[in-house]
Amino acid sequence: MFQTVLIANRGEIAVRIISTLRRLGIRSVAVYSDADARAPHVRAADKAVRLGPARASESYLNIERVIDAARRSGADAVHPGYGFLSENSRFASACEAAGLTYIGPDPKATEIMGDKIRAKQRVEADGVAGIPGHAAPGMSDEQLVGAANEIGYPVLVKPSAGGGGKGMIDVRRPEDMPEALSAARRVASAAFGDDTLFIERLITSPRHIEVQVLADTFGTVLHLGERECSLQRRHQKVIEEAPSSLLDPATRERIGRAACDVARSVDYTGAGTVEFLVSADAPDEFFFMEMNTRLQVEHPVTEAVTGVDLVEQQLRIAAGEPLMIAQEDISLTGHAVEARLYAEDSNFLPQAGTVEYAAFPPDVRVDSGIEQGTVVGSDYDPMMAKIIAYDDTRERAFERLGRALEETVIFGVTTNTSFLHALVTDAEVRAGTMTTTTIDSRVVEGEGDAVTDRIWSAIALAAHEARWRDSGTNPWAAPSGWRLGADARAIDTRMRHGGDERTVAVSGHPQNARIDGRAASIHGVGLERQIGIDGETSNVKVMRVGESMWIHDGTAAREFSVVDRDSARAARTDSSLAEPELRSPMPGTIVAVRVADGDTVAAGDTVLVIEAMKMEHRIIAPLAGTVTLAASRNQTVAKDAIVATIVALDSEDSAEESHKDAQQERGNA
Template sequence: MFDSLLIANRGEIACRIIRTAREMGLRTVAVYSEADARALHVRMADEAILIGPAPARESYLDAARILDAARESGAEAIHPGYGFLSENAEFAESVIAAGLIWVGPNPDSIRAMGLKDAAKTRMIAAGVPVTPGYLGEDQSPDRLAAEADAVGYPVLIKAVAGGGGKGMRRVDDPAAFAEALASCRREAAASFGDDRVLIEKYILSPRHIEVQVFGDRHGQVLHLFERDCSLQRRHQKVIEEAPAPGMDDATRDAVCGAAVRAAQAVDYVGAGTIEFIADASEGLRADRVWFMEMNTRLQVEHPVTEAITGVDLVEWQLRVAAGEPLPITQGDLTIDGHAIEARLYAEDPAKGFLPAIGTLEVFDLGDDPAIRIDTGVEEGAEITPWYDPMIAKVIAHADTREAAREALADALDETVIWPVRTNAGFLVEALDHPDFASGQVDTGLIAREGEALMPPTEPSEEALAEAAAALIGQDALSGFRLNAAPRRSARFLLDGRAITVDFAHAGDVPPSPTDAVLISEGGQSWSFTRWRADGLAAGGAGDGAILSPMPGRIIAVAVTEGQAVNAGQPLVTLEAMKMEHVLTAPFDGVVADLKAETGGQVAEGIALVRIVAKDAA
């Protein structure tokens, strides 16, 4: 076994690898960009080396700089994690050529499975069932249209070099084929530098089933059973589980056996995943499961496999890379219970799942020992716009699927994160959806259900009552009215918006014993602040307040303090997530408390300007 390991990655997977390497007594070396200088993985490692600016292409995708870091640190091996350079055959070759140990499959295996058309040809030769379709050399529009007709609509056009849902289009009839093909090719060329496509039969009730495989350098290849990754949004996995619900022994044997043959066909070494698509219109059946592709790396969802098998897949990766044989045989592996994983993202479901950035002033995922948390951030960490917005994976393992589902939903329900928005509430709704709860999941569930899976945009009346009581020391609340003028009441700010709370008894409202309360419910959080006489409050503003709707940069300020404005008149333009957002006057009035400055960076919820009525100016 080698003594030192460089992790060519960041975030939760870098932290995950460091934990196992440390348990094995290895010295760990982290690499980081300027944006990650204070990141958790940097502090966890024994040594950390700066490799470039924030953009990934100038840091985590800079193969030469990573190799320089390995030489500088004296690392003997490199683990690529997932994403970035993990499936780059040229990088793997450069690591090996530098005399270092590559913790991953042979470069030839990566190439063999890297292009979907070539991979399917190999799978056919190996006796692995593949989805009906066309993957020929003739890429003329006429030939592709004819093959789509032969396969039968609906069909799926997929980029040969694609992944992550890019370069993929569903086509329901011949009239739409030409336009979809052109769009798919443009996206494929922009994303992968390769506009070639293949045609597949589109499965109407698809389940995404994948099998964890592992090979060593001594000729052994085994599987660690299947995972179900069918709950997806825009082709991106949201919740994964193992084993797959509704999987019988005969279908499992067929699918897992096909996965082993697929890995053997490319002399696979290390951890890999064979992905299948299943037609679940009549349940899972061995004759309706087809090969899609192979991921020649460790998967994001590997913890659910670890949970049901008791295997540390990262430890296996390191030992196999060092030349050791796999420590057990296929017959030694069994399934223990059920595990479900949810991907927790810094994103706002209410705003179309836009990524969210900012400082994690509060980051509390609970301390239930039955829940596994894989994360690369901590309280006080900065979520930047430079990388994938996944901030944690939350995993529950129990004797039954229902027990695991309930435990995971409870853990996410109690999550408290502020002020960065997350999808925790959305995950709770998805886990509690009747179709997911019953195991009747396919890849179209989220798209079909849409609004039904959206979490509430406001806290419940009970939560508001509790927060108001905490602020004013009063627990006899009778109800709430937004922006009303009741007889016995107190005013508050909920995320900067005025709200009025009625009381059930006469008398003055006592002074506020505290400044603000954080309301957390269903995985979501809101700021609840006591109104002040001047109409402002800590962290927010009153009626007529214009707050930053998300973190971003001020690129234009169209007004000056004291200027009269009309309702709808542009005030401030905010650039966020590569889009411009024009903030306008809510009513006729006068500009007051102008805080926005061109070029300034602002967090979500920051007061930028306030509009007051002309008679109050």
């Protein structure tokens, strides 16, 4: 067995790998960029080595720097984790050339399966059915359009390299194909360094089923059952479970054998995942999609139902040991379900910030890469943690995960916890009848979670209490609203949450206050508060972070901005009105500009495309008018920065003034 292993990754997967290394008595080495200098995985390892600046291409994706870090730290093996270099055959070869054991498959297998076109051709030649489509190296846009016309819409555009659903785009109309191809090539080139694309038929009512395999260097190949990964948004997995509720025992056996056949076709060694698409209308038929030649994000659910530590198996196989388990030893016991906790808002846009408080429930497995003080930036994937619940039945496992999400509290960075809770408590999901289109077809962007009047009042009261604390012992500075010879004047508190704004009037001492005429009180110390409104009390967690108030009411954490009521922007109480300024919804980089200064656009036209955390977001025109750009391609912009302005077609008289404002904003961006 190895003496020292370097983990060529970051975040929760690095922490998870370190835990197995520690259990086995193996020294661990972490690597980090400047952005991760104080990250949990850095402090969890026995040694840490700096790679370079925050940009991944200069740190985690820089093969020479990773190899140099392994040499300097005395490592004899390298674990790639997932993402970054984990499916890069050149990295695997570089490890071997440097005398390091690569904890993964042979570079040749990685190369074949890392190219989805070659992988599709290889497995179909071995008799495993693939999804109908056109896959050939170097297809031009014109050839791809012709292939789509031949297959018939809808189709799926897919990058040949990489994984994780990045660059995959559903195209339902011929007129949408040019922009889809442009976006797919841009994402694939940025994420994988290869913009090769191919086309597949879009399967109706699809279920995403993947099979975990293990293979040693002595010819033994076995599978550890399947995982259901159908709950996805834009081909990014959100909820995963094991086993699948769709498969009967006979199909489970057939799909497991097919996965092993795929692994054997490339002489695979190590842990890998073979992904299939299964139609919910014909669950006994399955089509090969791809093979991921690495550990998967969702591997904990397989570990939970089989009792097998997959990282340990990876280490033992790479060290030349034979598998000590046989296929008949593998049984699936109970049920496990995992939720991916992302830093993103109700529009599924990546968010950034500092984690001011983090608390997870004790009765579930949590693989986390964050803690209090962790800075979540826009340089990397927005996944913060994974919450995994296990129980003896599927129903109980989902119930346990639902409670765990209710008890998860993150302040300082907006997360998708509310969305995850809505998913795992959804009737269709609980019934096990979801497909890969369930989320995209039912979720309306910008919907957000409902905020009750009571929560708005609670935040107003907490903000009022904070103002009292700020006044100290000076009674004249206390925001009491007291006036000589008259009733106390209520203090207006204007708040914003998502796209909603409200003004709530609060008067009196926080422990004996009135909110819009109702009796109210707040008691407690630290984060814990007891809030009473009209005699009804409830326990919440509240924290002030800068100009924002965060609250967790027992179901979800929410951020409320306490807005200056005199500011021009706060005065816009109708958030449904189209604003002439186009603002960046997240911190990121402008990767495409679709218009020129002075162009006329229609409502709904794409003006710019912003990329952050490996995701792209289109900035569209909310109304018809003339565009003035305030940002350019490759420019980095902050969240809420003005990137363009649009003067309505009936407001040309104000064009010159808007142009001057935009130019000033460009300088500030």
